[in-house]
Amino acid sequence: MVASQRVLRILILTMTAVFALLVIPAARADSFTFSVSGSTEIYFTSPNDNYWGYYTTGFDQTGTTTELGVEAPFVSETLDLANQSFFLPAGSTITSASIELVLPTTTLNGTSVASNVTSEHLPPPNPSDPTQIAPTFVDPGTATLTSFYQVNGISVGSGLVDLTDELPIISGNQISTGALSLNLVGASGFMEETVATQGFNYSGYVTATGQVSLPYTLEVVGTYTPAATPEPSAVVLLGTGMLALMAGAWWRRNAIS
Numbered sequence: 001m002v003a004s005q006r007v008l009r010i011l012i013l014t015m016t017a018v019f020a021l022l023v024i025p026a027a028r029a030d031s032f033t034f035s036v037s038g039s040t041e042i043y044f045t046s047p048n049d050n051y052w053g054y055y056t057t058g059f060d061q062t063g064t065t066t067e068l069g070v071e072a073p074f075v076s077e078t079l080d081l082a083n084q085s086f087f088l089p090a091g092s093t094i095t096s097a098s099i100e101l102v103l104p105t106t107t108l109n110g111t112s113v114a115s116n117v118t119s120e121h122l123p124p125p126n127p128s129d130p131t132q133i134a135p136t137f138v139d140p141g142t143a144t145l146t147s148f149y150q151v152n153g154i155s156v157g158s159g160l161v162d163l164t165d166e167l168p169i170i171s172g173n174q175i176s177t178g179a180l181s182l183n184l185v186g187a188s189g190f191m192e193e194t195v196a197t198q199g200f201n202y203s204g205y206v207t208a209t210g211q212v213s214l215p216y217t218l219e220v221v222g223t224y225t226p227a228a229t230p231e232p233s234a235v236v237l238l239g240t241g242m243l244a245l246m247a248g249a250w251w252r253r254n255a256i257s
Contacts, residue, residue, distance in 0.1 A: 029095060029223045034086040034175070039215045040079060042108075042145060044072040044189040045207065052205035053114075053193075055135055059125045063135060063198035070114070070208040072189030075145065079216070081180040086220060088173040091227025097168045097175055101182065102217040105147050105159040110212030111140035112191035122203045135199035135206070142192045143210030149186035168220055175220055 046052050053070035057063040088094065114137040124132045151161045169176040191208035 030226055031223050032088065034220045035217055036084055037217045039213050042077050042212050042214045043209060044075040045209045046070045046072050052207050055206050056125065056203040057199055057201055060129055060201050062200050066195055068193050068195060068206055070191040070193065070206060072210065075187040075189050076183065076185040079182040079184055081218060083176055083179050084218065085174060085176040088224055089227055090173060092173040092224050094170045094173060094175055094222060094224045097170060097220055097222030099163045099166045099168055099177055100219040100221060101151060101161040101163060102219060103148060103156060103159050104215060108145045108212040108214060110143040110210060112143040112193065112208045112210040113139045114141060114193040114206055114208040124201045124203055126201055129201050131200065132202050133200040134202055136196040138194040138196045141194060141208065143212055144190050145212045146188045148184040151182055151184055177218065177220060
């Protein structure tokens, strides 16, 4: 009887220890990456200065230019992103996280539309001839935009920006970006227009508006503690220990009787 009670106590202690291994595994930190991709339209216009495309015809003549290039030397854009939320498996706990923005590093291509008549045209080559005919252009033309080099004052490195001033919102196994307003600066735009009609006795600046699609990827990266899961080795230990104790109890009981 005493031997059976001793075996029962040992069995209870063993099961308690193994149960602790099952429900409280050693803490470990795993990493995660959530991403969402999208695009936004970027519009840019040549400024009101000598970066405008200059167009002129000869003295009382029609023009001979077949294409006209128009520059936008400095382009900025505000990228507003709605809140994005992500979830890890139930029971997980997010321990740290940051937000990254991935932008293209290659030149973007799009379309442009030129203004046929400028707001401040220059005097015609022959001011004594009242006849002036402005050129017209074939729309849409082409537009290109170089990559932005700065986001919220942070330099873009190989297209990746670590948004250190934008902290994600962490709640247990949920993480959210919050509403993001990102200021993109430093791109250079260029529009090229094909001349449809050459115009006559005309001199002036021509402006154009370009449009390109900017793709982006928003990434949330961080670490987390996974939910507790049974360790296979603990399950094997529990089964082996119980079998050994049951066999010992059976052997002792038969030896006493």
